[in-house]
Amino acid sequence: MSENKKFYITTAIPYASQKPHIGNTYEVIMTDAVARYKRQRGYDVFFLTGTDEHGQKIEEKSKEAGVSPKEYADKVSLELRGIWDLMGASYNKFIRTTDDYHMKSVQHIFKKLYDKGDIYIDEYEGWYCTPDESFYTDTQIIDGKCPDCGRPVQRMKEEAYFLRLSKYADKLLKHIEDHPGFIEPESRKKEMVNNFLLPGLRDLCVSRTSFKWGVPVDFNDRHVIYVWIDALSNYITALGYDPENETQPELYKKFWPCDVHMIGKDIVRFHSIYWIILLMALELPIPKKIFGHPWFNFGADKMSKSRGNVIYADELASYFGVDGVRYYCLAEMPYASDGSITYESVAVRYNTDLANNLGNLVKRTIEMTKKYFGGVVPSPEDCSDKTQSALDNDIKKHITEAVSNVDKYMENYCISDALDSIFTMFRRANKYIDETTPWNLAKDEANRARLATVLYNLLETIRVGAALLKPFIPETVEKIFKMLGCENDALEIGNLCAGTVTGEAEVLFARVDEAKLLAQIEKDKNIKNAEENIQPEKPEAIPEIDINHFMGTELRAAAVLSAETVPGAKKLLKLQLDLGYEKRQVVSGIAEFYKPEDIIGKKVILVSNLKPAVLRGVESQGMILASDGKDGKIRVIFLDCDTEIGSRIR
RNA sequence: CGCGGAGUGGAGCAGUCCGGUAGCUCGUUGGGCUCAUAACCCAAAGGUCAGGUGGUUCAAAUCCCCUCUCCGCAACCA
Numbered sequence: 001m002s003e004n005k006k007f008y009i010t011t012a013i014p015y016a017s018q019k020p021h022i023g024n025t026y027e028v029i030m031t032d033a034v035a036r037y038k039r040q041r042g043y044d045v046f047f048l049t050g051t052d053e054h055g056q057k058i059e060e061k062s063k064e065a066g067v068s069p070k071e072y073a074d075k076v077s078l079e080l081r082g083i084w085d086l087m088g089a090s091y092n093k094f095i096r097t098t099d100d101y102h103m104k105s106v107q108h109i110f111k112k113l114y115d116k117g118d119i120y121i122d123e124y125e126g127w128y129c130t131p132d133e134s135f136y137t138d139t140q141i142i143d144g145k146c147p148d149c150g151r152p153v154q155r156m157k158e159e160a161y162f163l164r165l166s167k168y169a170d171k172l173l174k175h176i177e178d179h180p181g182f183i184e185p186e187s188r189k190k191e192m193v194n195n196f197l198l199p200g201l202r203d204l205c206v207s208r209t210s211f212k213w214g215v216p217v218d219f220n221d222r223h224v225i226y227v228w229i230d231a232l233s234n235y236i237t238a239l240g241y242d243p244e245n246e247t248q249p250e251l252y253k254k255f256w257p258c259d260v261h262m263i264g265k266d267i268v269r270f271h272s273i274y275w276i277i278l279l280m281a282l283e284l285p286i287p288k289k290i291f292g293h294p295w296f297n298f299g300a301d302k303m304s305k306s307r308g309n310v311i312y313a314d315e316l317a318s319y320f321g322v323d324g325v326r327y328y329c330l331a332e333m334p335y336a337s338d339g340s341i342t343y344e345s346v347a348v349r350y351n352t353d354l355a356n357n358l359g360n361l362v363k364r365t366i367e368m369t370k371k372y373f374g375g376v377v378p379s380p381e382d383c384s385d386k387t388q389s390a391l392d393n394d395i396k397k398h399i400t401e402a403v404s405n406v407d408k409y410m411e412n413y414c415i416s417d418a419l420d421s422i423f424t425m426f427r428r429a430n431k432y433i434d435e436t437t438p439w440n441l442a443k444d445e446a447n448r449a450r451l452a453t454v455l456y457n458l459l460e461t462i463r464v465g466a467a468l469l470k471p472f473i474p475e476t477v478e479k480i481f482k483m484l485g486c487e488n489d490a491l492e493i494g495n496l497c498a499g500t501v502t503g504e505a506e507v508l509f510a511r512v513d514e515a516k517l518l519a520q521i522e523k524d525k526n527i528k529n530a531e532e533n534i535q536p537e538k539p540e541a542i543p544e545i546d547i548n549h550f551m552g553t554e555l556r557a558a559a560v561l562s563a564e565t566v567p568g569a570k571k572l573l574k575l576q577l578d579l580g581y582e583k584r585q586v587v588s589g590i591a592e593f594y595k596p597e598d599i600i601g602k603k604v605i606l607v608s609n610l611k612p613a614v615l616r617g618v619e620s621q622g623m624i625l626a627s628d629g630k631d632g633k634i635r636v637i638f639l640d641c642d643t644e645i646g647s648r649i650r
Numbered sequence: 651c652g653c654g655g656a657g658u659g660g661a662g663c664a665g666u667c668c669g670g671u672a673g674c675u676c677g678u679u680g681g682g683c684u685c686a687u688a689a690c691c692c693a694a695a696g697g698u699c700a701g702g703u704g705g706u707u708c709a710a711a712u713c714c715c716c717u718c719u720c721c722g723c724a725a726c727c728a
Contacts, residue, residue, distance in 0.1 A: 187654055187723090188723085191724080194652085194723085195724045195725095269723090294722090336655080338722080345662090351687095353675090355687060356690080359689095360686055360687055362686095363686055364687090365686085368685050368686085371685075430689095434683070434691040435691085507687060511687055571727050572726065587728075588728085590727075592727090607728080613728050624728095626727095
C-alpha cells in the first residue's frame, strides 16, 4: 500500500508585482517544512509553488518601468524564486501562469465550461470611464465621475463572462459540512459559511476587457480570462491536466486531488468557494484540505511598505542565517492568530533556542566525546544503580515523547507545537548533563562505563533530535550529522553505532549581541534607504484639467454643528454642517480617526454641489475634504476659526 | 444586537470541552557548576485568571447570565 503514500501540497502563487516580504516567504517555509516532514515519513511528495503573472497591475507596473509585461514578470518571478531557493524551499515544480502549457490548458478549461453552460456571456451594466477603460458600479462612482480620474462616466453595458456559482452553492455548502477539517482553522470556515455561502452567492465575473495582459478567451479575443480561472487552475495544470487530453498524464492521475493547499487567510474565500466550484463544474475531485494560515505583523502593526516596516527574508537571513529565519517563522507563528516579528524578537529566539539550548548542547557533547573518548562514540552499558538508570530512562522517555508529539502536531499543522516538543527534549538533555556531571565521572577510571553510557545517551538524543529537526532546519541538521559522524535519521533510539568517529565540534549558531546587532540593522537600513529612496515615490499622474473644470466643483467653508457615530458603521460619522445660508447633513468616513468631540465646532471645507448619496441608510449631502496619508490615516482639512462660513473656496 | 475569535504574573502563550485553589517559554533576582557559545543547572519574586464584590455548586480560570476591551471576516470611507 505504499503507492497510497503520496502527498500533494501547494502554496498559493504570489502575484509577481513586487518582491515578496517575510509574510509571503513564511508560507513557503511552512509548506516546505510540511513537505519535508512528509517525505521523511515515507510519502511520495509533490510540492508545488510558483508565480501569478497576469493582470492589470503588472501591465501598469511594466509600463512605468518601460518594459514589456512579460519582461517585468520575468524579473519579479526570478527574484521571488531566488528567495524561495535561498530559504531552501524543496519544491518539485515552480509554475508560472505565463507558461505555455498552463495558458493553453486555461483556455481549454474556459471553453469546456462555456460549452457546458457553466460559463455564460452576459451584459455587465455599470459606469464606464472611457479614457481609463474601466468599469465602476453604482456605489463606486463619485458624483457621476470616475473615482480614479474624476472625469465623467457613462452608463454602459459591457459584455463579460460569468461563472455560475449559484448552481453549485448548495453542493459546496454540503461538501463543507460533510467534511470537517476541509477548511482550517475552523474559524475561517465559519467566516466563509456565514459571510458568503449562507447569504447566497452571486455569479462571478471571470473575464475582463479593460486590460490585455492575460490569457485570451480563444473564441472571443476581446476578452481576457481574469485571475480566478487563470491563477487557481495552476494547481491542476502544473500536473499536466488539460480538459482536451484523452487521458490525463500520470502525474495528474497520481497526485490529484491535492492533499492540502497552504494559503494565506486573506484568500481562503477564493480557494474554498471559487476554486472548489470551478472543480465541481469541471467534474474533478475536490482537494482534501485548505489551510488558511495567519500572517506576521511587525510587532503590533501591520507590515506595509508605506509604513516602512517591511521585513524581507533575504535581509533577515543575512543577520540570522537561513535556518535562523526558518526557525523563527515556524516556531513563532501561532496556529490561527497572527504572529509578530521584530528584529529583537528574532534575535531573542535565535539566542535562547538555537544558540544556547541547541547549539551549546551539541557543542559541549561533541567536545566531551572528544576529550573523554578521543572522538569515538562509546558503547552504552546497562546500569545497575537505580538513581542513574532512572535518569537514563527519563531522558529516553523524553526522546520517544518528542517523536510522538512531533507526529501528532505535524499531522494537524501545529508547527510551533511540534518544534516546541523537540526543544523541550534538548532542554532535558542539558539538564541531564548537570545531573550526571560527566566531568566528575571522568576523574575516576572506575566510572568509565557510566561515562560512556551518559555520553552515548546524549549523542543519541542529539541524533534523534536532529532527525526530528530535519524538516525544519535542514542545513543545521546536516552540520549536526557531520559532527556526529552519522547520518542516520531513524527516529528509534539506538541507531547511533558505538565506534562511530565524530567530527570537529562546531558552533552551530553564534550568539548575537542584541544591542549591537539592532544598531547595525538600523545603520544598514539607513544606507539602503539613502540608496534606494532618495526621492519619495511619485504618485500616479492625473490628467490636467482647465480652470473651468475645477470651477465646476463648489467648495464652501462650513462649521460643524454636531457629529455622531452611525450605528453599525465603524468608519462613518454623521455631521451637521452650517453654511450660514443653509444646513447640511454629511456622512464622512473619518470615525476611526476623529471622535465627535474632536471635530464639533471646527470649520471644514465642504464639496457643496456633490450629488447626495445614501450611506448605511443615512443621507449624505456633500463631502468634506481630508488628506489621505501614506500611513493610512485620514486628516481632515480644518480652516482658520475666523473663516466666514458659507464663503466660496477656490 | 452582522459573523467569528480572544482577554491568565513585565512579554508571549497553555489550562476552559470532562469544574477541585494556576503551568510553559522569555525577562528579573539570588545561588550552583565549569564539559560548553558570559552558555548550562537550581531556586525565588511576581497573577483576586478583563469586570460584575452576579448566578449554579461543598468547590469555578473552567458551567450560566450581564457589561467592557481587543483582534479577524463582512459591510462601510460621497
